[in-house]
Amino acid sequence: METARALLFEKLYRSDVKVHQTCSQITDGIDTFRKIAGRVNLGPDGKDELIRRVAIVGSAREGCICPRMLTAKEVSFEVDLMVSAVTVPAEKTQDLVVLLDGKPGLCKIKTAEVMKILPPKVKEKLTEMTVETNMEQLENEEFISGRTIKRLAEHIFRYKDSDGTLIALSERLIGDGSQYEVKHRVEFHGPSTNLILQLYKNDEVLASGSIDFVMIIQMESLPDAALQWTRRPRQWPGEALIKEAIAHGCQIVAKPAKSDELIDHDIWRFTFTKIENHLLSNRTKEQQLVYLIAKCIHYQHVCVKHGDSEFSSYCLKTSFMWMLEDTPPERWTTENPFVLVGELYKRLEGYLTGKRLDGYNYVPHYFIPSLNLLDEYPDELVAIVGEKVKRISQNILGHLPTEEEVMAVVEKSELVLNFMKEKMPSVIQYFVEKQMKEDSKRDRCEESINKFLRRFRSYEEEDLD
Numbered sequence: 001m002e003t004a005r006a007l008l009f010e011k012l013y014r015s016d017v018k019v020h021q022t023c024s025q026i027t028d029g030i031d032t033f034r035k036i037a038g039r040v041n042l043g044p045d046g047k048d049e050l051i052r053r054v055a056i057v058g059s060a061r062e063g064c065i066c067p068r069m070l071t072a073k074e075v076s077f078e079v080d081l082m083v084s085a086v087t088v089p090a091e092k093t094q095d096l097v098v099l100l101d102g103k104p105g106l107c108k109i110k111t112a113e114v115m116k117i118l119p120p121k122v123k124e125k126l127t128e129m130t131v132e133t134n135m136e137q138l139e140n141e142e143f144i145s146g147r148t149i150k151r152l153a154e155h156i157f158r159y160k161d162s163d164g165t166l167i168a169l170s171e172r173l174i175g176d177g178s179q180y181e182v183k184h185r186v187e188f189h190g191p192s193t194n195l196i197l198q199l200y201k202n203d204e205v206l207a208s209g210s211i212d213f214v215m216i217i218q219m220e221s222l223p224d225a226a227l228q229w230t231r232r233p234r235q236w237p238g239e240a241l242i243k244e245a246i247a248h249g250c251q252i253v254a255k256p257a258k259s260d261e262l263i264d265h266d267i268w269r270f271t272f273t274k275i276e277n278h279l280l281s282n283r284t285k286e287q288q289l290v291y292l293i294a295k296c297i298h299y300q301h302v303c304v305k306h307g308d309s310e311f312s313s314y315c316l317k318t319s320f321m322w323m324l325e326d327t328p329p330e331r332w333t334t335e336n337p338f339v340l341v342g343e344l345y346k347r348l349e350g351y352l353t354g355k356r357l358d359g360y361n362y363v364p365h366y367f368i369p370s371l372n373l374l375d376e377y378p379d380e381l382v383a384i385v386g387e388k389v390k391r392i393s394q395n396i397l398g399h400l401p402t403e404e405e406v407m408a409v410v411e412k413s414e415l416v417l418n419f420m421k422e423k424m425p426s427v428i429q430y431f432v433e434k435q436m437k438e439d440s441k442r443d444r445c446e447e448s449i450n451k452f453l454r455r456f457r458s459y460e461e462e463d464l465d
Contacts, residue, residue: 146254
């Protein structure tokens with residue numbers, strides 16, 4: 001019975017890897033294109049400067065894309081993007097960042113110091129937008145306010161012209177003919193701006209999803225509170241992988257804490273998304289299979305709402321990284337994957353119910369363990385999820401998706417692959433048409449893009465074993 005289920009999830013794993021490989025091909029190709037082209041103009045008034053600073057993060061970068069399709073009737077997707085307003089050199093960190101006493105991982109950002117290092121076009125555009133939206137000038141704020149950044153993001157997405165915006169781009173790329181129609185709406189949740197899309201064909205919803213943008217400040221160095229992570233005794237990651245990962249630096253996002261009296265909108269939070277993406281992109285097949293199964297269970301049984309709060313998969317992801325750090329490498333290749341999934345949920349149960357033997361009676365942030373990830377959620381939701389996770393950890397096999405449900409996701413993933421392969425040429429063509437009108441640069445771009453498209457169309461699945 002368990003062997004049959006393991007083979008079933010092998011199929012899902014292979015589908016997930018194919019989707020991830022194709023996403024990686026697309027993002028790597030576009031990254032290469034942008035480096036050659038210098039810049040991509042998606043609209044007037046210098047908007048290209050912001051777009052050029054967009055980085056794809058999350059599942060599209062590290063894998064495990066398919067499990068969220070388990071709970072959707074149609075094909076669904078989610079793409080997480082970070083928009084970097086500025087990169088802060090290591091030597092400028094102390095001038096710009098004010099750490100909060102007793103609150104590791106939280107800080108304030110000095111407006112005057114940021115304005116000194118903003119690229120001229122970005123500074124010009126941000127200043128223009130503050131005037132257009134009747135906001136107080138950025139230079140007059142002692143610290144950069146998260147509310148200001150949020151309103152700027154709202155302004156970017158609500159701006160409309162005949163030949164530019166991200167929404168218009170989505171319509172043009174996905175619904176660029178009579179075959180498809182795209183409907184969209186924009187929502188704002190905390191620091192995130194969400195572009196919600198639905199793809200129709202003959203009035204039938206074929207796919208839905210969201211593109212989530214978060215404006216961040218990119219830091220070249222890590223805060224002192226996170227440096228202990230690089231020195232902990234561990235089974236994983238190795239020293240070489242750690243060195244590669246920390247080269248991505250960390251990011252600062254406007255997101256006030258919810259757990260106590262901290263309601264100051266000037267509060268920012270350190271995040272390590274790009275490091276996480278790099279680490280988890282280097283999982284073994286066995287490790288990825290365990291996380292894939294665990295994430296399937298999360299979306300079917302754990303991802304619940306209470307009021308305005310929804311329990312995300314980040315606590316599971318963090319627990320998985322702690323498990324990777326603690327587990328001897330040989331266990332991943334010799335142990336039954338369902339046993340390891342059970343251990344992962346047992347670990348999460350301990351964090352949620354305060355019964356962990358390693359000293360943590362909460363979900364410890366992987367890079368700054370003194371931070372409690374449960375501070376993000378109301379106590380009532382934590383209690384509900386704790387009970388669910390307890391039941392799951394006692395009966396993993398009883399909470400697995402059925403064969404019918406898994407195969408439905410495999411079929412959806414094939415639709416995603418076919419759609420990406422069909423639409424990719426129009427994506428690239430759009431970028432080429434929006435290029436700077438320099439013949440020599442256009443020739444170089446088109447030559448590079450045509451080479452990429454030939455490779456993309458003839459793409460053969462890599463050996464998944």
